Amino acid sequence: MKIVIATTNLGKKRELEQMLDSEVEILSLRDFKNIKEVEENGQSFAENARKKAIGYAKQTNMYTLADDSGLEIDALGGAPGVHSARFSGTHKNHSSSLIDHENIEKVLQLMKEVPKSKRTARFVCSLCLASPEGVIFEVEGQLEGLITSKKYGDNGFGYDPIFYVPSMDKTTAQMSEEEKNSISHRGEAIKKFKEQLLKSNMFSNQTFHK
Numbered sequence: 001m002k003i004v005i006a007t008t009n010l011g012k013k014r015e016l017e018q019m020l021d022s023e024v025e026i027l028s029l030r031d032f033k034n035i036k037e038v039e040e041n042g043q044s045f046a047e048n049a050r051k052k053a054i055g056y057a058k059q060t061n062m063y064t065l066a067d068d069s070g071l072e073i074d075a076l077g078g079a080p081g082v083h084s085a086r087f088s089g090t091h092k093n094h095s096s097s098l099i100d101h102e103n104i105e106k107v108l109q110l111m112k113e114v115p116k117s118k119r120t121a122r123f124v125c126s127l128c129l130a131s132p133e134g135v136i137f138e139v140e141g142q143l144e145g146l147i148t149s150k151k152y153g154d155n156g157f158g159y160d161p162i163f164y165v166p167s168m169d170k171t172t173a174q175m176s177e178e179e180k181n182s183i184s185h186r187g188e189a190i191k192k193f194k195e196q197l198l199k200s201n202m203f204s205n206q207t208f209h210k
Contacts, residue, residue: 002027003129006038006056006066016065019181019190032060040082045069045126046138048082053130061132065193069125069186071159073107073147075114080107084158100158104151107162111147119147123163123172123185127193137196141188145172156180 002025005013013028020026029035038055042048045068052066070084080087080103088102111119123143129136143165151161153173160173165183172180181187 001025002062004029004031004056004060004062004064006052006064015186016067016190019187020194027060027062029056029060035059040068042068042082045082045124046128046140049126049128050130050135050138053128054134057130058132063129063131063136065127065129067125067127067186067189069123071107071121071123071163073111073119073121075118075120075147076107076110096157104159104162107147107159108150111149114147116146121145121147121163123159125185125189127189129193129196137200139189139192139196141185141190141192143172143183143185143188 004027005016006029007013008029010028010030013026017026035056036059038052040048040051042051048068049066052068053064056066057064068082070081072078072081084103085099088099088106094102122145125141126138127140128138146164146166148162148164148171151173152164152171153161153175155175155177156173160180161171163173164171165175168175168179168183172184
């Protein structure tokens with residue numbers, strides 16, 4: 001069996017392959033020609049994941065797994081939310097590391113006067129599996145934490161340097177890849193995804209490992 005991951009990002013493809021720990025062949029959108037980009041204009045992570053899964057499943061005529069994820073900060077009314085990747089604006093000519101830096105600086109500036117007790121936040125990851133006929137199932141994972149007042153750690157990407165996890169006593173940028181995957185929002189969502197796959201009997205029980 002084959003599943004398409006709705007991304008052209010090979011790093012994300014590898015990350016999902018590792019977490020899925022499956023014998024199913026994983027393809028990305030790079031494996032198909034003339035794919036039209038599905039607009040992510042939903043009001044929630046779940047809506048965006050659903051749009052992408054259905055849109056790309058229809059184009060590839062294959063089972064397609066799509067995700068949408070980001071950061072929700074309570075003191076900012078849930079922002080940056082679905083705009084996490086482009087919170088500081090659209091900068092087509094900027095590198096991903098520079099965009100991450102600008103996004104982080106905007107969050108730190110907005111949170112400058114917010115006390116520690118009010119700096120609660122969470123990473124959210126919504127996954128949707130669809131066929132060309134529509135949604136098969138959806139799952140969501142979350143990781144609760146706090147926004148720091150400055151950056152800590154050099155690992156990870158995005159908002160990792162300012163996302164502190166109390167149970168680990170470090171930011172996600174200070175964690176090893178194994179530590180982060182064991183607690184992350186994406187890791188939790190993938191775990192639920194595999195559980196749903198096993199329940200669905202879409203594939204043999206030997207295909208996806210618990």
